[in-house]
Amino acid sequence: MVRKVEAAVIGAGPGGYVAALRLGQLDVQTVLVERDRLGGECLNYGCIPSKALISTGNAVHRIQNMEKMGVTLKGLKVDAQKLQEWKQSVVDRLTNGVATLCKAAGVEVVYGTAAFTGPHTLEVTTKEGKTTIEASSIIIATGSEPIPLKGFDVDGERVIYPKQALELTNIPKSLTIIGGGITGLEIGTAYAKLGTKVVVVELLDQLIPGLSLDLVRVIERTLKRLGIEYYVRGKALGVERTEDGVVLAVETPKERFEIVSDILLVSVGRRPSSGSLGLDKAGIELDKEGFVKVDRTMQTNVEGVYAIGDVTGIPYLAHKASKEGVVAAEAIAGLPSEADYRAMPAAIFTDPEIATVGLSEEEAKEQGIEVTVGKFHFRASGRALTHDDLEGFVKVIGDKESHEVLGVQIVGPEASDLISEASLAIEMGATVEDIGLTVHPHPTLSEAVMEAADDVLGRSIHLPKK
């Protein structure tokens, strides 16, 4: 039997489900096909579970370090099983919410695995059998999957991927992580705060490769304080499974050594999840890294076929996938919509958090833009002091001539929330004066954004006169 619909979306992650909901709002008849769970990687195995674990780690760490505020608590315990149950309840609440919204928007959800049999036809394999869906418009939103590391077979118990690291029902005594990128450091920091001895091995010459070094330096200090050992330019050579753990052989330019731990987490990046989609049958072009090629309306080289989210390339961010989902849905409905990445923020939930938007100082210079930079450290913020959270700074990068805000980088408490003001500034083409002229409530961490913007002009009130 062939089902004919106006639009079909493959994958119900933050890209696909958002696209389907926007199509529903725009009265486009839509089928959303998902092979696993509504919410995709982000809600089920990524963003939300990792942030639940990080929040728990932060709470435990905070309580353990409040003695100077006069707070002590003896006998603090973490019940990992209960933590998992709570985490799952958060995930379920959100994924049930997606189901309710789909129903309200008139989006039909089909549980099954989709593959192209032609440019506008999908074969969907469900529990009940195979069906064919013919759609005028199709959105590919199949996300990404972990990159396997040759020689490090993941068994899900001793050698694991991030998804399994977020599902442990025992807090491991020790954890070694291959990969000092965002995911490895977020999970490593959370477990270190819950009492695990953590070692990180990164192949490249800095943690979170690609990020400005002054931001990374702040994180390095916290990692050390938390007792996390890390090695850059460290090559994982091989793993040996023992009766009660793993032994990882590592080589750095200086030495060769072994790390013994309960569990080894392999977190070396992700690749597009498109292998079994039959894209060749639809004639859809990929780039040389295997990402689906799209234009600014998220349309592929095949008319009426769109792609969004992780499957189209880096950065892997849920809100990028969602934004692209809205753009693709609106383009399908005939609205003038285009993706614009100028004000796309990124948040990293390490300790302290890191958040960036727009251009870094290095990127602006590479593009030949003359910049002027302001910086304000949280140690000069009254609110940061009352939080006892003094690490980090806000850095505002402005165009030297026009003073337009080009980028903002924050490393410090609540950076992931503070960055939105900067995104709005960039989105609206604001100048550093606009941020400086905006009265910020006192005492708040957001005052640091205002002071950093004022510092671009050499007039931050709470910095010594230059």
Ligand code: FAD
């Ligand atoms: P996905 O969320 O991967 O969804 C794709 C969906 O497609 C899946 O449900 C899959 O089952 C389905 N699918 C695939 N193939 C088929 C098929 N053939 N038929 C039917 N269904 C199919 N991003 C952030 O912005 N903030 C964070 O804090 C954050 N934390 C993260 C933490 C971890 C541990 C990980 C792994 C990722 C994190 N990310 C975070 C990244 C974020 O999860 C992704 O960028 C986001 O999920 C991408 O959304 P998507 O819709 O493109 O794909």
